Amino acid sequence: QVTLVESGGGSVQAGESLTLSCLVSTYTRPFNCMGWFRQILGKEREAVAVISTGGGATYYADSVKGRFTISQDNAKTTVYLQMSNLAPEDTAMYYCAAAFMYPRCAEMSDAYNYWGQGTQVTVSS
Numbered sequence: 001q002v003t004l005v006e007s008g009g010g011s012v013q014a015g016e017s018l019t020l021s022c023l024v025s026t027y028t029r030p031f032n033c034m035g036w037f038r039q040i041l042g043k044e045r046e047a048v049a050v051i052s053t054g055g056g057a058t059y060y061a062d063s064v065k066g067r068f069t070i071s072q073d074n075a076k077t078t079v080y081l082q083m084s085n086l087a088p089e090d091t092a093m094y095y096c097a098a099a100f101m102y103p104r105c106a107e108m109s110d111a112y113n114y115w116g117q118g119t120q121v122t123v124s125s
Contacts, residue, residue: 002026002114004096009119012086016123020081022096022116030076031098033105035112038092038121045095047107049081059107063089086123093118 008020024031035050049070050059058070069082079096097112099105 002028002098004098004114004116006094006096006116006119009094009121011122011124014087014123014125016086017082017084018086018121019083020094020096020119020121022079022081024077024079024096024098026098031100031114033099033101033112034070034072034079035097035105035107036070036079036081037095037097037109037112038090039095039118040092045109047109048094050105050107051079052105053079057105059105061107083121086121088123088125091121091123093120 003025005023032054034053036048037045038048039045048061048064049068051070053072053076067085071080095118096116098114099112
């Protein structure tokens with residue numbers, strides 16, 4: 001059984017920071033691809049950041065480059081999304097996702113088959 005549990009969402013003012021956490025529980029080997037996605041009601045889910053847990057390679061959406069950082073703990077059981085200089089357009093439900101993918105970690109949401117329940121991030125101006 002695999003579970004992904006996000007935490008750390010909340011309501012902040014523009015310019016402030018938040019760090020999201022995703023605790024991954026699995027009875028198999030650690031996933032080699034982990035990602036953070038976000039979705040606004042009525043819109044498609046979009047990739048925010050992806051990390052290759054083995055090599056550490058990362059992907060960031062253009063809209064968050066320089067502001068968001070994805071990272072993992074040494075045990076590869078928790079993935080973080082550090083978000084700084086938040087803006088109202090960052091308001092969304094944020095989801096953690098996991099998959100086994102080779103040779104690289106994709107940023108398309110349909111490539112991920114394990115998802116958390118989501119955590120809401122609201123940024124007010």
